[in-house]
Amino acid sequence: xxxxxxAPAAQRLLLSGNEAVARAVWESGVRVAAAYPGTPATEIIExxxxxxxxxxxxxxxxxxxxxxxxxxxxxxxxxxxxxxxxGLNVASDCLxxxxxxxxxGGLVIAVADDVGLSSSQNEQxxxxxxxxxxxxxxxxxxxxxxxxxxxxxxxxxxxxxxxxLLRLTTRICHVKGLVSVGERxxxxxxxxxxNPERWVMVPAHAKLRIPSLFQRDETLRGVSEASPLNILExxxxxxxxxxxSGPAYMHVKEAFPxxxxxxxxxxxxxxxxxxxxxxxxxxxxxxxxxxxxxxETEIRAAGIACHGKDVLPRMGELSPQVLLPAVxxxxxxxxxxxxxxxxxxxxxxxxxxxxxxxxxxxIYYTLSQIKNTIITGDIGCYTLGAGHPWNALDTxxxxxxxxxxxxxxxxGRGEVDKNKRIIAVIGDSTFxxxxxxxxxxxxxxxxxxxxxxxxxxxxxxxxxQATPASGRDIHGKEAPRVDLARVVEALGVPNERIKVVDPxxxxxxxxxxxxxxxxxxxxxxxxxxxxxxxxxxxxxRPYLVExxxxxxxxNCLEVGCPAIHVTRREKVVKPSGREVELAxxxxxxxxxxxxxxxxxxxxxDAIQHVPRRDIPIHIVKT
Amino acid sequence: MSxxxxxxxxxxxxxxxxxxxxxILAEAAIAEGHDVKKTEVAGMAxxxxxxxxxxxxxxxxxxxxxxxxxxxVLLGFEGAEALRWSHYLRPNGLAxxxxxxxxxxxxxxxxxxxxxxxxxxxxxxxxxxxxxxxMSIARELGEVRLGNTVMLGAIADYLPFAPDVLLxxxxxxFARKGEQVVDANRRAFxxxxxxxxxxxxxxxxxxx
Numbered sequence: 001x002x003x004x005x006x007a008p009a010a011q012r013l014l015l016s017g018n019e020a021v022a023r024a025v026w027e028s029g030v031r032v033a034a035a036y037p038g039t040p041a042t043e044i045i046e047x048x049x050x051x052x053x054x055x056x057x058x059x060x061x062x063x064x065x066x067x068x069x070x071x072x073x074x075x076x077x078x079x080x081x082x083x084x085x086x087g088l089n090v091a092s093d094c095l096x097x098x099x100x101x102x103x104x105g106g107l108v109i110a111v112a113d114d115v116g117l118s119s120s121q122n123e124q125x126x127x128x129x130x131x132x133x134x135x136x137x138x139x140x141x142x143x144x145x146x147x148x149x150x151x152x153x154x155x156x157x158x159x160x161x162x163x164x165l166l167r168l169t170t171r172i173c174h175v176k177g178l179v180s181v182g183e184r185x186x187x188x189x190x191x192x193x194x195n196p197e198r199w200v201m202v203p204a205h206a207k208l209r210i211p212s213l214f215q216r217d218e219t220l221r222g223v224s225e226a227s228p229l230n231i232l233e234x235x236x237x238x239x240x241x242x243x244x245s246g247p248a249y250m251h252v253k254e255a256f257p258x259x260x261x262x263x264x265x266x267x268x269x270x271x272x273x274x275x276x277x278x279x280x281x282x283x284x285x286x287x288x289x290x291x292x293x294x295x296e297t298e299i300r301a302a303g304i305a306c307h308g309k310d311v312l313p314r315m316g317e318l319s320p321q322v323l324l325p326a327v328x329x330x331x332x333x334x335x336x337x338x339x340x341x342x343x344x345x346x347x348x349x350x351x352x353x354x355x356x357x358x359x360x361x362x363i364y365y366t367l368s369q370i371k372n373t374i375i376t377g378d379i380g381c382y383t384l385g386a387g388h389p390w391n392a393l394d395t396x397x398x399x400x401x402x403x404x405x406x407x408x409x410x411x412g413r414g415e416v417d418k419n420k421r422i423i424a425v426i427g428d429s430t431f432x433x434x435x436x437x438x439x440x441x442x443x444x445x446x447x448x449x450x451x452x453x454x455x456x457x458x459x460x461x462x463x464x465q466a467t468p469a470s471g472r473d474i475h476g477k478e479a480p481r482v483d484l485a486r487v488v489e490a491l492g493v494p495n496e497r498i499k500v501v502d503p504x505x506x507x508x509x510x511x512x513x514x515x516x517x518x519x520x521x522x523x524x525x526x527x528x529x530x531x532x533x534x535x536x537x538x539x540x541r542p543y544l545v546e547x548x549x550x551x552x553x554x555n556c557l558e559v560g561c562p563a564i565h566v567t568r569r570e571k572v573v574k575p576s577g578r579e580v581e582l583a584x585x586x587x588x589x590x591x592x593x594x595x596x597x598x599x600x601x602x603x604x605d606a607i608q609h610v611p612r613r614d615i616p617i618h619i620v621k622t
Numbered sequence: 623m624s625x626x627x628x629x630x631x632x633x634x635x636x637x638x639x640x641x642x643x644x645x646i647l648a649e650a651a652i653a654e655g656h657d658v659k660k661t662e663v664a665g666m667a668x669x670x671x672x673x674x675x676x677x678x679x680x681x682x683x684x685x686x687x688x689x690x691x692x693x694x695v696l697l698g699f700e701g702a703e704a705l706r707w708s709h710y711l712r713p714n715g716l717a718x719x720x721x722x723x724x725x726x727x728x729x730x731x732x733x734x735x736x737x738x739x740x741x742x743x744x745x746x747x748x749x750x751x752x753x754x755x756x757m758s759i760a761r762e763l764g765e766v767r768l769g770n771t772v773m774l775g776a777i778a779d780y781l782p783f784a785p786d787v788l789l790x791x792x793x794x795x796f797a798r799k800g801e802q803v804v805d806a807n808r809r810a811f812x813x814x815x816x817x818x819x820x821x822x823x824x825x826x827x828x829x830x
């Protein structure tokens with residue numbers, strides 16, 4: 001990804017919220033922008049990497065990305081970091097003290113909440129961090145606002161020497177809309193100033209600064225009251241008025257175009273006078289917020305009567321069709337029944353699948369064959385190992401948790417689990433994000449855990465971002481490449497207990513896992529094969545099924561490859577009297593890239609290479 | 623709710639090109655001077671899962687999501703996926719569906735059934751459905767990758783602007799790939815238009 005000339009100013013571009021934030025960061029003269037990939041925020045830094053004149057990086061985790069941004073801000077440079085909601089949990093240790101030092105150069109933190117859990121292990125409301133850390137929270141409602149508020153945030157940050165939280169949600173990040181863009185204004189850093197009372201957070205210094213947080217809250221409340229980001233729209237139909245921010249504002253405007261609305265662009269601290277003015281002009285006040293009842297509780301505590309989560313759902317995304325009947329019910333109006341055609345048809349589920357030739361399939365096929373185990377998992381494409389046909393993972397919690405959870409299971413188990421083997425699965429990127437510390441804990445505390453480190457040379461699930469072990473930087477240029485086997489050894493795993501295997505070689509993989517789980521003490525099996533969606537992957541000769549040889553045993557289906565399809569099913573009665581269903585298969589050789597995983601469990605050798613004459617030359621590699 | 627808004631739902635499976643097709647439709651709407659919002663939810667992992675892309679355009683678009691029962695045109699890249707999202711169609715809405723049948727591993731494992739005749743079920747539910755084989759059409763033109771342009775051709779006559787506006791956006795996207803590629807896409811676009819026009823014409827004759 002080489003830097004290209006960005007689109008000129010005064011153009012209207014179709015940009016996602018993520019791209020709009022990136023454009024604004026670049027225009028604001030930011031010098032340093034850092035992130036760890038995470039849906040739905042990944043594309044912010046990905047698109048920033050294409051702009052010139054700034055340092056963009058994939059950091060190893062969100063905490064480091066925030067610290068990098070803070071360091072840059074200390075020099076007077078404008079700085080930015082971006083993360084998904086759970087990433088801010090990781091970065092919160094930095095955040096809670098950074099709020100005390102404050103920012104010097106403008107410092108903006110974009111945090112993207114996955115409302116509705118499209119790709120996350122939980123749903124949480126990042127607006128809480130504004131309260132917890134005494135920081136202003138800005139909430140754009142579309143791409144244009146995402147762009148404008150990002151630019152505003154840098155000025156706000158510098159004027160009040162505060163980091164600013166830019167709260168996004170999936171319906172900002174991944175919605176494209178038209179954005180009028182401007183020019184970049186360079187911002188030369190004024191220089192690092194030695195000031196231990198400010199930058200060295202020992203108790204004596206922090207104590208002196210904490211009162212300034214309370215003062216800042218009050219000052220920002222005044223800013224919020226006067227800010228054009230918080231608009232009171234008087235409306236004409238005043239039986240019910242609304243408080244809304246972010247995408248919820250759009251839903252309110254669509255459902256109740258004539259109602260009074262206080263639109264909060266700066267939702268923390270919120271403006272009490274504007275809130276009272278809204279309450280005075282309508283009979284009933286409804287607070288429309290996605291996920292938690294945060295504003296609602298605060299507004300009520302301020303002595304203003306309001307409704308909110310008593311009538312609206314507490315989780316998931318809102319929409320006009322959710323708001324309309326809820327408000328009808330609240331006001332005692334008749335609720336129109338939904339149109340009969342609007343009932344969804346029941347169709348089989350289509351969960352995401354591992355790709356054809358995904359090296360993780362070899363791992364999970366093997367793990368599904370090993371009994372008497374407890375297998376802890378982690379966050380990545382490989383979380384899909386918990387699903388069909390493998391059903392191989394027993395736990396998934398948060399980034400890196402596979403290590404600590406596995407150790408805890410080992411130390412906590414009683415008689416009933418004493419003979420079980422404990423296996424911890426983790427991907428390469430997750431290992432470097434937060435798994436290394438857990439492994440150190442396992443070795444230090446003499447845990448009896450076999451770690452499977454799935455090294456596919458990328459951050460797969462978020463779209464193939466580079467890692468310190470992939471030998472490339474964010475621009476795809478060569479970078480120092482960390483050797484995972486040496487890292488593992490340095491973390492205390494004995495050299496003879498570190499195995500490197502090929503996840504396509506099922507017999508060796510099976511034997512290695514079976515041998516390692518039998519031996520006491522920690523061991524790490526590194527399974528190494530590139531993700532099939534990155535450039536490092538080179539396809540092999542595809543396979544086909546010789547249909548006259550296929551016995552319908554279905555062993556190959558247990559691999560879980562999406563390129564294998566059942567052509568017919570047949571019920572037969574075995575000599576034992578048991579009825580079994582046979583499934584005869586073929587392979588979609590447009591999709592097959594020849595990993596050979598399905599060949600290995602095929603008893604009748606029915607899976608063979610496609611004849612050479614039938615395949616295009618460029619994909620042949622044997 | 624806004625009456626002047628056009629809602630188009632494009633659905634399919636990760637890796638089929640749903641998002642790119644919707645992006646080109648969005649560019650066409652912008653070229654016609656509309657305000658546009660486009661959004662999608664593509665669940666975790668990259669391939670194989672359900673993908674829907676919502677396109678709304680008109681004078682001023684507020685909510686980015688399309689609500690069930692409000693879609694004017696549903697463009698389905700796969701039969702069962704079109705059925706899955708058919709409740710998003712408004713009464714008299716039109717579904718243009720590629721006949722492709724992509725069967726996921728959970729069905730191959732025998733855990734769930736793939737519906738016999740997805741578009742038939744949609745018709746039974748009272749929807750107007752045109753089902754055609756975009757991939758065969760593309761293959762006849764010599765390149766399966768033209769399937770997406772066939773799909774765009776299929777919808778071209780059911781938009782509130784001239785088909786040429788959409789064609790211009792396709793041409794613009796492929797311009798740097800040379801005249802041959804552009805011509806192939808023009809043919810694919812025309813073939814998609816023809817396929818739907820013939821089937822809808824036939825349906826009208828049968829009804830009469």
